[in-house]
Structures are given as C-alpha cells and as structure tokens.
Amino acid sequence: MKSWIRITLxxxxxxxxxxxxxxxxxxxxxxxxxxxxxxLANTYSAYPSFRRKAELAxxxxxxxxELATSTKGIVLATTSTTTTATVTPVTASANSELSFTxxxxxxxxxxxxxxxxxxxxxxxxxxxxxxxxxxxxxxPVGPVASGLAKESVxxxxxxxxxxxxxxxxxxxxxxxxxxxxGVEAESRSKVFEINKMSANISTSEKATVCKGxxxxx
Numbered sequence: 001m002k003s004w005i006r007i008t009l010x011x012x013x014x015x016x017x018x019x020x021x022x023x024x025x026x027x028x029x030x031x032x033x034x035x036x037x038x039x040l041a042n043t044y045s046a047y048p049s050f051r052r053k054a055e056l057a058x059x060x061x062x063x064x065x066e067l068a069t070s071t072k073g074i075v076l077a078t079t080s081t082t083t084t085a086t087v088t089p090v091t092a093s094a095n096s097e098l099s100f101t102x103x104x105x106x107x108x109x110x111x112x113x114x115x116x117x118x119x120x121x122x123x124x125x126x127x128x129x130x131x132x133x134x135x136x137x138x139x140p141v142g143p144v145a146s147g148l149a150k151e152s153v154x155x156x157x158x159x160x161x162x163x164x165x166x167x168x169x170x171x172x173x174x175x176x177x178x179x180x181x182g183v184e185a186e187s188r189s190k191v192f193e194i195n196k197m198s199a200n201i202s203t204s205e206k207a208t209v210c211k212g213x214x215x216x217x
Contacts (some may be wrong), residue, residue: 050147098125098177101158102190105139107192111165113210117175117189118160128152129179135172148175170196 047157098121109115119125132146133139143150147166173194177187197206 008075031163033161052100072213084131097121097185098180100175100187102188103192105174105192106191107190108195109165110197111167111170111193112197112210116160117163121180122158123181125159126156126179126181127154127179130161131176131178132168133174133176133188134172136160141166141168141173151179165194169196170194 028177073112082171098119101118101120102116103109129151131140131143131150132148134141140150145166145168147164152161169193172191174191175189177185179185180187201209
C-alpha cells in the first residue's frame with residue numbers, strides 16, 4: 001500500500017513539473033513572437049506613403065502616372081548634358097568655266113603652224129588640262145601627235161596658250177578641257193579643221209599661210 005502511494009506521489013510530481021515547464025515554455029515562445037510582430041509592424045508603419053502607393057500601383061493604372069509624376073524631378077536631375085557639335089560649312093569652289101575665243105567654228109589651221117588658243121573666263125586660270133579630240137570618232141589624240149600638252153601652266157594675267165599643231169590626220173577636231181586649276185571641269189571649243197601644208201611650199205609662203213589662218217568665221 002505504501003509503495004503505491006509513493007509511486008502515485010512521484011508520478012504526480014513528474015506530471016506537475018512537466019506541465020509547469022510546458023506552460024513556461026509556451027509563454028516564452030509567445031513573448032518572442034509578440035516582440036517580432038511588433039518590430040515588423042513598426043517597420044512597415046514607418047513608410048505608410050510608400051506602402052500605400054506600392055499597393056495601389058499593383059492594381060491601379062492611374063497610380064502609375066502619379067508615381068511617375070512624383071519622381072519627375074529625380075529623373076530631370078540626373079539627365080545628362082547634351083554636347084553640341086560645331087559643323088564647319090564647306091565652301092564651294094569658284095566657277096572656273098571658260099569659253100573659247102579661238103579656235104571657233106570652221107576655223108582653218110595647218111599642221112606645223114603655231115596658234116594662240118584663247119578663251120574668256122571670270123576666274124584667273126593658272127593651269128589647264130587639255131586634249132585634242134577627233135570630232136568623228138570622239139577619241140583623244142595623244143600629246144605627242146597633237147602637239148598639245150596634256151597639262152599646261154598659264155602665264156600670269158594671260159588668257160591664251162600657244163599650240164603648235166602636230167602631225168595628225170587632216171580632218172575635223174575640237175579641243176576639250178578636263179581640268180581647270182586642278183579641278184575637274186568640262187569645256188570644249190567649236191569644231192574646226194586641221195589641214196595639211198603643201199609639200200612644195202616655200203618657207204615664206206608657209207609663214208604667210210600660218211599667219212593668214214587666224215580662225216576667222
């Protein structure tokens with residue numbers, strides 16, 4: 001009988017201790033969770049405006065516009081500075097076109113004679129790139145055969161170029177200018193005739209023929 005009383009007493013003590021410990025542990029956990037919840041609540045409430053806008057923006061398109069307006073000043077403050085490039089205008093070259101005054105249409109020139117190729121131009125011409133062109137084939141005659149240098153330097157204040165007619169086939173020709181003062185151009189004379197000098201002509205007669213063939217109309 002006494003043994004059962006002792007056993008019952010021990011069991012009661014153990015159950016009471018366990019119950020007390022469980023109650024104490026439960027209270028400790030509750031206190032910890034209450035403190036954590038209060039801390040989170042304080043943190044969340046510290047930003048009420050941001051919380052409200054974030055919640056509304058997730059479901060309200062109008063709120064997106066409000067947020068964009070509220071951050072407009074920030075975006076403008078970080079806008080980078082635009083660099084303006086300076087563009088230097090390109091100046092066009094002066095008009096260097098020329099018009100021939102000799103040779104003109106139907107001018108008669110002779111092989112072996114020297115003639116002043118002349119022109120009029122609004123610009124000062126210091127160099128010309130020229131070629132003698134066959135009027136029939138439209139093919140250029142080389143400088144050696146034509147006697148006309150490909151590029152000629154013009155004397156200061158001069159508007160003519162001396163040309164000794166080379167040994168070419170008699171026929172119709174014209175003079176073409178492809179460059180003026182080193183710049184591409186396109187000018188040409190009227191078509192004229194190149195004639196062969198008679199074989200039995202004297203030197204004086206030859207001089208008279210060369211002088212008389214002045215390229216008149």
